[in-house]
Amino acid sequence: MAARCPVCGRGKLFAGVLKFRExxxxxxxxxxxxxxxxxxxAIIVIFLVGIFIVPFPVLLSVLKGWPTWLSLGLFIPIIIFVSVGLLRVLRGVMFTQAWNRKAIERRYKNKK
Ligand SMILES: [Zn+2]
Structure with missing residues (x-):
């Protein structure tokens, strides 16, 4: 979750926002x-954001009469920010889980 190396725990895992270092x-x-x-x-993020955030702009428009441009203008940046943040955390967690379970690609296993 801290986006650190699964081996030493100190090195950075990501080269950018979502791209892994080599x-x-x-x-x-x-x-x-x-x-x-x-x-x-990505599937987990789609489910979480779709269930817990996307209903809010729809409900604000339908129940409170907010104009569509206002609810979309407010929630699109929130949805993007939360999605990228969650994606980064979940990619790091899944990468570390795969690393700990030694999910090495077949092409690397065949070399050894
Ligand atoms: Zn390391």
Whole structure:
């Protein structure tokens, strides 16, 4: 959750907001050999944001009579911010879980 290396716990896991580094800058662990988390984190984010945030602009428009532009203008930045933040945390968690379970890609296993 802290976006740190699963081996040493000190090196950074991400090169940008969502892109993984190829190697740990502290212990030189190779992150490229690990299976990508693929769509798992994105699906969880879609469910969480869709259930807990998306209903609010719809309810504000329907029940309180907010204009659509106002509720969308307020909630679209919130939805983007929360989605990217959650995606980063969940990618880090799934990456660390996969690392701890040694989910190394087959092409790397065959080399050894
Ligand atoms: Zn490390």
């Amino acid at each position: 190697r740990c800058d502290v212990c030189d662990a190779d992150f490229t050999a690990l299976e990508a988390a693929d769509d798992g984190p």
